[in-house]
Amino acid sequence: MVSRVIPVEPFDLVLFGATGDLAHRKILPGLFHRFVVGQMPDTARIIGSARSDMSVEEFRGTVRAAILEQAGDEVGPEEVLADFLSRIDYVRVNATGDEGWDELAGKLRADRVRAFYLSVAPSLFAEIAERLHAGGLATGDSRIVVEKPFGRDLQSAQELNAGLRACFDEHQIYRIDHYLGKETVQNLMALRFANSLFEPLWNSTHIDHVQITVAESLGIEGREAYYDKSGAMRDMVQNHLVQLLCLTAMEPPSKFTPNAVRDEKVKVIEALDPVPDEDIARGQYRAEKGGDGYLDHAGDPSSRTESFVAMKVRVANWRWSGTPFYLRTGKRLRARESEIAVVFRDPPHTIFPNVGHLRGNVLVIRLQPDEGITLRTTIKDPGPGGLRLKEVSLDMSFAEALGADSRPQDAYERLVMDVIRGDQTLFMRGDEVEAAWTWADPIIRAWDERTDQPTPYDTGSSGPEDALMLMHRDGRRWRQVGEG
Numbered sequence: 001m002v003s004r005v006i007p008v009e010p011f012d013l014v015l016f017g018a019t020g021d022l023a024h025r026k027i028l029p030g031l032f033h034r035f036v037v038g039q040m041p042d043t044a045r046i047i048g049s050a051r052s053d054m055s056v057e058e059f060r061g062t063v064r065a066a067i068l069e070q071a072g073d074e075v076g077p078e079e080v081l082a083d084f085l086s087r088i089d090y091v092r093v094n095a096t097g098d099e100g101w102d103e104l105a106g107k108l109r110a111d112r113v114r115a116f117y118l119s120v121a122p123s124l125f126a127e128i129a130e131r132l133h134a135g136g137l138a139t140g141d142s143r144i145v146v147e148k149p150f151g152r153d154l155q156s157a158q159e160l161n162a163g164l165r166a167c168f169d170e171h172q173i174y175r176i177d178h179y180l181g182k183e184t185v186q187n188l189m190a191l192r193f194a195n196s197l198f199e200p201l202w203n204s205t206h207i208d209h210v211q212i213t214v215a216e217s218l219g220i221e222g223r224e225a226y227y228d229k230s231g232a233m234r235d236m237v238q239n240h241l242v243q244l245l246c247l248t249a250m251e252p253p254s255k256f257t258p259n260a261v262r263d264e265k266v267k268v269i270e271a272l273d274p275v276p277d278e279d280i281a282r283g284q285y286r287a288e289k290g291g292d293g294y295l296d297h298a299g300d301p302s303s304r305t306e307s308f309v310a311m312k313v314r315v316a317n318w319r320w321s322g323t324p325f326y327l328r329t330g331k332r333l334r335a336r337e338s339e340i341a342v343v344f345r346d347p348p349h350t351i352f353p354n355v356g357h358l359r360g361n362v363l364v365i366r367l368q369p370d371e372g373i374t375l376r377t378t379i380k381d382p383g384p385g386g387l388r389l390k391e392v393s394l395d396m397s398f399a400e401a402l403g404a405d406s407r408p409q410d411a412y413e414r415l416v417m418d419v420i421r422g423d424q425t426l427f428m429r430g431d432e433v434e435a436a437w438t439w440a441d442p443i444i445r446a447w448d449e450r451t452d453q454p455t456p457y458d459t460g461s462s463g464p465e466d467a468l469m470l471m472h473r474d475g476r477r478w479r480q481v482g483e484g
Helices: 021-037 058-076 080-084 101-107 122-134 154-165 183-193 224-249 258-270 411-422 431-450 465-472
Strands: 009-017 046-052 088-092 113-118 143-147 173-176 207-215 281-287 308-313 327-330 339-345 362-368 374-379 389-397 455-458
Touching: 009 411, 021 046, 021 058, 021 080, 021 411, 046 101, 058 080, 113 122, 113 308, 113 411, 122 143, 122 154, 143 327, 143 411, 154 431, 173 411, 173 431, 183 224, 183 362, 183 374, 207 224, 207 258, 224 258, 224 308, 224 327, 224 339, 224 431, 281 465, 308 465, 327 465, 362 411, 455 465
Parallel strands: 009 046, 009 113, 046 088, 113 143, 143 173, 207 327, 281 455
Antiparallel strands: 207 339, 281 308, 308 327, 339 362, 362 374, 374 389
């Protein structure tokens, strides 16, 4: 049985870049799923916009193909898909010229929420915002959605924010980070602030360290042009990993409102210490056993762009003094896995004879591929012959705990509906973006000023040896992919 959902207000959603990869892989299939469960009202409409010259029926055909490819067996009856497609419209618009804007304006209704989703290159954000504003398409209740990257350094982020704010108020701007839409990421806040068990222990007195890992098994194929100009630090650490760190380290907000939550996240970023070079490991995957390496795709045989970053980060505040956060992300690693591991301090003393050192509990919040929460505990090993201890995991997979019929929402489904509702809790605020760049810029600048190459590492490995040493010298170790 499908869980009950409350429909959102009637809306017109204009999707710029509607013929692009993201629109067809995530946004349009996500909207279809929200339609299937009844969250989209009957009068809702999705208007695709791009430079491609096609009819409405041709565009609907591409949307249909995208949904069939992404949704598979979950599409359901043909008449449901046909009903959804009947709400799809299309306008050819030149984002940098005058063509199509008047026609688009004529399709928008005055009594509806207007959301403009910019699934386009960041270089077009400010120009599209200006045309929406100047042409009267954007009302005081409109929303504008932009995808990362939000700049490539502090200056460009400030310029981007200024361009958006010249046409829209901050409460109308939705900077999407799909990691914040994941079910488990939101459960991290519920775990902390809705349970009296964890929050009293959520500090440096009880937590030894925190590991945040976003490992990818794929390389840069298909994204070479973008990735080689960005690297892992800009592509993943400055946004996704910093956001996960914020949600783990933040103080309890006074209430669960968008600005209260984001105020606490900004405080965490502003409390981050500068990261010295010895606390950072950079890597670049290399060819092995006839496979392709990073340089086979980068286009520049001397590229110094990193495909892996690991670092030890300190949050300089009362709660986290003495508890480091270890961040790690990379391409072509052993497996695709993302998790936050909260490692509690070891028991200070053991009362059990013939039992060696006892390890602290570990709380693991799994983000992908199997979302869930695991708590590593120590229990008696069953059976006669004396008291023996063993470590076991209390494991809650969301798919198992919530039932097979409770299909987890994709992050984009949740976030797009939050835009329509006007809920900015899971979106980044402008000062948050700029604070993250203020912290990241010196790290990137120091790399740019050096001439050394990132440390090579084998595809299918856990990354370069430098990353292992980053932990070993502190008497700690990285959790292995798939570890309970």
